[in-house]
Amino acid sequence: MWLVHFLPLPLLAKVGNSLGMLLYWFAGERRLVAATNLRLCFPELPETERGVLARKNFQAFARSFLERGVLWWSEPQRIRQLVRITGYEHLQKLEGQPLILLVPHFVALDVGWSWLTQQHNLVSVYSNQKNPYFHQKLFDGRLRFGASQLYSRQQGLRPIVKAMSAGLPFYYLPDQDLATKDGIFAPFFGVQAATLTTVPRLAEMTGAKVVPLTTRMLPDGAGYELQFYPAWENYPTGDVAADTRRMNEFIEQRVREMPEQYFWLHKRFKTRPEGEARFY
Numbered sequence: 001m002w003l004v005h006f007l008p009l010p011l012l013a014k015v016g017n018s019l020g021m022l023l024y025w026f027a028g029e030r031r032l033v034a035a036t037n038l039r040l041c042f043p044e045l046p047e048t049e050r051g052v053l054a055r056k057n058f059q060a061f062a063r064s065f066l067e068r069g070v071l072w073w074s075e076p077q078r079i080r081q082l083v084r085i086t087g088y089e090h091l092q093k094l095e096g097q098p099l100i101l102l103v104p105h106f107v108a109l110d111v112g113w114s115w116l117t118q119q120h121n122l123v124s125v126y127s128n129q130k131n132p133y134f135h136q137k138l139f140d141g142r143l144r145f146g147a148s149q150l151y152s153r154q155q156g157l158r159p160i161v162k163a164m165s166a167g168l169p170f171y172y173l174p175d176q177d178l179a180t181k182d183g184i185f186a187p188f189f190g191v192q193a194a195t196l197t198t199v200p201r202l203a204e205m206t207g208a209k210v211v212p213l214t215t216r217m218l219p220d221g222a223g224y225e226l227q228f229y230p231a232w233e234n235y236p237t238g239d240v241a242a243d244t245r246r247m248n249e250f251i252e253q254r255v256r257e258m259p260e261q262y263f264w265l266h267k268r269f270k271t272r273p274e275g276e277a278r279f280y
Helices: 009-026 028-041 047-073 076-082 109-116 132-142 158-165 198-206 240-257
Strands: 083-086 099-102 123-126 149-152 170-172 183-188 191-196 209-217 224-228
Touching: 009 028, 009 047, 028 047, 047 076, 047 109, 047 132, 047 209, 076 083, 076 109, 083 109, 099 198, 109 132, 109 170, 109 209, 109 224, 123 132, 123 158, 149 158, 158 170, 158 198, 170 198, 183 240, 191 240, 198 209, 198 240, 209 240
Parallel strands: 083 224, 099 170, 099 209, 123 149, 123 170
Antiparallel strands: 183 191, 209 224
């Protein structure tokens, strides 16, 4: 990753695409996970089209992995030059207020963090990686700019609330199946998905505004795009289930805009309602 970060991004993208095709053919378990997710979420597509989408997804995933080297070792100016920004005013006008940045699991999500932490101190949570060396590199890479804060999910919400009270926006990725007691089942592409209720509960607790942010890889290594959306009005409503459904609906809409870049390699529908058969 350190070696290839010197390459121009268009060339690095080609290397990532080639690596992605190797992963597609050799990572059989994850290929099955991606195929299952796409079948559940896009049943209207012919199987051949879902296969094409799966291959593009593996390529996007591999690109994002290699291109983390750019985020971890390149000069800050290079990162800024690679990123196109849309709707940044939606965040700027709320600066100083409690704020939740809702960031779906698109493969370029680390680009959003790396760009934003050059402008703001943020707080976020992380999951421990199985490989301790990679875990430390990931941790160090995400904290290379400014004075942002990272806490493990096991530490709970208390340090997050404290950081938000001190003015740090919460960069949060809400759309994974973590099989915890802090979730409910809510539809995602018409399938009941175990979904954390952290966003509405934390917004209620802190009075935070929710500003969605999507991260997109541009074609052929042309860079990245961060798109900020207006803060949600009338949110939260006090109805946690309805607020969680609204979150999933928004994420689903964004996924339909760039399905090849969503994190389909994750077992999003692993936890099932009682009595329902497993998908994986």
